[in-house]
Amino acid sequence: MELNLNAMRASSAPAEKQEAVKLLVLGSGPAGLSAALYAARAELNPVVLAGLQLGGQAALTHTIENYPGFPDGVGGPQLGELFQKQAERFGARVEYETAESVDLSQRPFQVKTYGKTYLADALVIATGASPNHLNVPGEAELTGRGVSYCATCDGWFFKDKRVVVVGGGDSALEESLFLTRYASEITIIHRRDQLRAGAILQRRAKENPKIQFIWNSVVTEVLGSDAVQGVRIKDVQTGEERIYPTDGLFIFIGHTPNTQIFSGQLDMDERGYIRSNMLMETSVPGVYVAGEVTDSTFRQVVTSAGMGAAAAIRATHFLEEHS
Ligand SMILES: Cc1cc2nc3c(=O)[nH]c(=O)nc-3n(C[C@H](O)[C@H](O)[C@H](O)COP(=O)(O)OP(=O)(O)OC[C@H]3O[C@@H](n4cnc5c(N)ncnc54)[C@H](O)[C@@H]3O)c2cc1C
Known part of the structure; x- marks a missing residue:
């Protein structure tokens, strides 16, 4: 007897969870939570998929002193909590899920997480970017305690250091x-014997008495228990290693936008940043972007939050016109 096994399996498998939402926000950093706030106040009941880092990169830093409205500074994680609380007050819902795949070929857009599919009439992508790491021992443990990826943010803490x-x-x-505004001495460690930076910047750096260079070298370990005390350096030509004392380590070896799951579905630049216009629109109508996922220039909480608000305002208009 021929059994319809597929039909039997389908009827015994747990039904896949699906939820239709008007606006889905991907990311719970400053951009995503600001978008959620504006969308919630427009009564769109937005759902935010938080991803692995609730509060985004801002939550990684001890104190944020350049976000307006906090004259005495605010803790990074605390600011994230405040953003979330404010958005939830107006009806946003934060889900501790990560978008694993998307289908933007038609509306409603499909976003799959582990075990659930969201069907969204409009989308705000605010998945941010991650600074490239050295991936050496001590780096992760001392991030925020001397290891930093943002001089604008943390430079002040290294006054005279x-x-x-x-x-x-x-x-x-x-x-x-x-x-150089803060630190007494800056040592640039570069793995080659010449810089990739533009000529004017090179000249300014080389002429600055506070800046010195160590060429053909890489950092292989960050040293310190509660705070950075030094780095282990390896000369890539001789293989020789030595310990170099320092109070801080700033790593600027590029950023990678978190856009892999949108690959082939949205226009991106050669580095993978999603292309957008002034209205935060992407190449797909109804899909908006905000923050570092589209911005490789400013990379601040205030600018990301501003873009989040703008994206939500435009998404609200879109939904009014296309509902
Ligand atoms: C150590 C450090 C200190 C900083 N200090 C300052 C400072 O003092 N002042 C300042 O203005 N800026 C500072 N910055 C920069 C600031 O944090 C960023 O500019 C800002 O957080 C960018 O916001 P965003 O929302 O665009 O992205 P992010 O903050 O990167 O947030 C991205 C969000 O997307 C989520 N996500 C990623 N992938 C997925 C997915 N597939 N599905 C769902 N969610 C996903 C993540 O979990 C996260 O919630 C600092 C950054 C760092 C790393």
């Missing part, structure tokens, strides 16, 4: 020049 900068591109030099 010695810092090491890793990198040889524009951002490594720009950030090093910025750090």
